[in-house]
Amino acid sequence: MDPPRPAPGRHFPALLPPPPPHGPGAVAELIRVKGWVFTTSGSFFSPFVCSCGAALKAPMEYVSTRGGSRAVDFEGALFSGYAPDGGLFMPRSIPSLDGATLQRWSRLAYPELVKELCSLFIAPELVPRSALNGTSGDTGSSAIESVRGQQNMDIFVLLPEGLCTQIQELQMTTVIEDNVHVFAAHGNSDQIDELIKELFADVDFSRKYNLMSLNSVNWSRIMVQIAHHFYAYFRCAPSLDTTPLPVVEIVVPTGGGGNITAGCIAQKMGLPIQLVAVVNSNDIIHRAVQHGDFSASEHVKATLASAMDIQEPCNVERILWLLSGCDSHLTKVLMEQFTASKSLKLPEALHRKLSETLRSSSASDEDIVRAMQRCWEENRCLLCPHTAVAAHYHYSQLDSCASSTPRCCLASASAAKFQDAVLRAGLVPQLPPEITALTAMETRSTALRRGEDWARVLRDRIAAAMQGWEARRGVSVPPGLQGVGGQVVTQG
Structure with missing residues (x-):
C-alpha cells in the first residue's frame, strides 16, 4: 500500500507528484x-x-x-x-x-x-x-x-x-x-x-x-511541464477572486533545468508564482542564482539524488535566452564561453534578472536524509531523495518562519526506486510487486x-x-x- 500523502497545511506544503503520466x-x-x-x-x-x-x-x-x-x-x-x-x-x-x-x-x-x-x-x-x-x-x-x-x-x-x-x-x-x-x-x-x-x-x-x-x-518536454506549474498554482492558491492574484511559491528539484525552465515560461505567461530551484551538492544553478557564477566544479559529486548529479545543466541556456530578452547573440557568446572553459561569470544585468526570477537552495545528503525522516515522522509520507531536496527547503523556511506564502513542492519520483536512500534514512522501503519482479528478469x-x-x-x-x-x-x-x-x- 502506498503511504498516505501529506495534507497541505502548516506542517507541509502541498506535495504534488507528477500529475498523470508525463x-x-x-x-x-x-x-x-x-x-x-x-x-x-x-x-x-x-x-x-x-x-x-x-x-x-x-x-x-x-x-x-x-x-x-x-x-x-x-x-x-x-x-x-x-x-x-x-x-x-x-x-x-x-x-x-x-x-x-x-x-x-x-x-x-x-x-x-x-x-x-x-x-x-x-x-x-x-x-x-x-x-x-x-x-x-x-x-x-x-x-x-x-x-x-x-x-x-x-x-x-x-x-x-x-x-x-x-x-x-x-x-x-x-x-x-x-x-x-x-x-x-x-x-x-x-x-x-x-x-x-x-x-x-x-x-x-x-x-x-x-x-x-x-x-x-x-521543447515538447518543456511545453508539457509548463502545465505542472499552472496545475500546482490552481491547487494551492487560496483564492482567484482577489486583485492582484495571490502568489504561490513553487519549489522545483533541479538537475538539467527542464522543469524550472517551464516554470520561468509559466511566469512569463502571467502566472503569479515565485520559483525556487533546489539542487543537491552539484550546485552550479544555485551558484549562478546567488552569485552569477555559472561554472562547473572539477568533478560531479555522487549524491543520494542521483538524477540531479549534473554540472552542465543544458536548459540554463533557455533561461538566459528568455531573461536576456531573447538575445541570441549574447546567449551564443555566453554558452560558447562556457563550453570552452566550463566557467562563466554572468553579466551583471543578466544575473540581476536571474536572481529576481529565481530563488535557490542546495541540500547535502545529510539534509536529504533528515527531510525524508521528518516527512515520514510528521506526515507518514515516504519521499524520494530528489523530492526531499525540495522538502529540505520547505522545512528550513518553516522553521525560520521566513514566509507565509503558500508553497508547493514538486515531487519527482517514487521512493521505491531509491532503496539505499530510504534505508539510509532508517525507513522501510515499500516495493510494489512490479519493482520486485525486475530482479528476476533477463537484462x-x-x-x-x-x-x-x-x-x-x-x-x-x-x-x-x-x-x-x-x-x-x-x-x-x-x-x-x-x-x-x-x-x-x-x-x-
Whole structure:
C-alpha cells in the first residue's frame, strides 16, 4: 500500500507528484507517414481552439537560442534534439494570459488544462487526435515504455553505469525488444549529454537517420511541464477572486533545468508564482542564482539524488535566452564561453534578472536524509531523495518562519526506486510487486567503456538499426520522408 500523502497545511506544503503520466514517455511515438501521436496524461487529444480566443491564425515558430538556425514549426522542434547551431529551440514569442483565462483554466481537470496550454504552442491542424500512454518516472525507462515494440522507431538510451540505482537500471535493461538499445556508459550524465550533442551537431547524420531526443533538450518536454506549474498554482492558491492574484511559491528539484525552465515560461505567461530551484551538492544553478557564477566544479559529486548529479545543466541556456530578452547573440557568446572553459561569470544585468526570477537552495545528503525522516515522522509520507531536496527547503523556511506564502513542492519520483536512500534514512522501503519482479528478469545492455569512441559505436548501431528496419520491410526509406522510420537518442 502506498503511504498516505501529506495534507497541505502548516506542517507541509502541498506535495504534488507528477500529475498523470508525463515526461519523456509522454512525448511521442514516431509518425506513420506524417500522422503522429503525442500524449501528456493518457488523455485523448482532439482539435481545439485556445481559450484565449479563436484558433491560432498562424503556426507558432520555434527559433534556436543561438540564432544560427532557421526557424521551424512545432513538428520540426518535436522531431529534433539540439538545433543545428548547437542551441535549443524556443517559441519565437511567449503567449500572455489574462486573469479571465486563468480563472477559466483553474476549473479544468489536468488533461483539459494540458490541452488548453498546448493549443497556444501547436497549430490546430497538428494537434494529435489520439494518445500513446507513457509512464511517469525517469527519462530512460519512461521513454522506453512509450516506444517499445514499435515498428517505425528505434530507441537508444544511454545511462551512466553505477550512477543510477539498481532499480532504475533494471527498468531499462530488462526491456528485451528489437527496437530498444540500452548503453551503460562508464561516465557521468554530463559526458553522455556531450555525446548526444555531438550526434545532433552532425546535421547530415541527424537528418539521414531522423534523430530526435526525448529528454528535456526537446521543447515538447518543456511545453508539457509548463502545465505542472499552472496545475500546482490552481491547487494551492487560496483564492482567484482577489486583485492582484495571490502568489504561490513553487519549489522545483533541479538537475538539467527542464522543469524550472517551464516554470520561468509559466511566469512569463502571467502566472503569479515565485520559483525556487533546489539542487543537491552539484550546485552550479544555485551558484549562478546567488552569485552569477555559472561554472562547473572539477568533478560531479555522487549524491543520494542521483538524477540531479549534473554540472552542465543544458536548459540554463533557455533561461538566459528568455531573461536576456531573447538575445541570441549574447546567449551564443555566453554558452560558447562556457563550453570552452566550463566557467562563466554572468553579466551583471543578466544575473540581476536571474536572481529576481529565481530563488535557490542546495541540500547535502545529510539534509536529504533528515527531510525524508521528518516527512515520514510528521506526515507518514515516504519521499524520494530528489523530492526531499525540495522538502529540505520547505522545512528550513518553516522553521525560520521566513514566509507565509503558500508553497508547493514538486515531487519527482517514487521512493521505491531509491532503496539505499530510504534505508539510509532508517525507513522501510515499500516495493510494489512490479519493482520486485525486475530482479528476476533477463537484462540486456551494451557497455560504453572509457577510452572507447562512444560516438562511433553509437553511429554504427544507429545505422545498423535503420538497415535492419529496411531489411524487415524489404524497402528503403525514401529520401526526405521524415518520420516513417526514426531513431530516438536519450539519456537514462
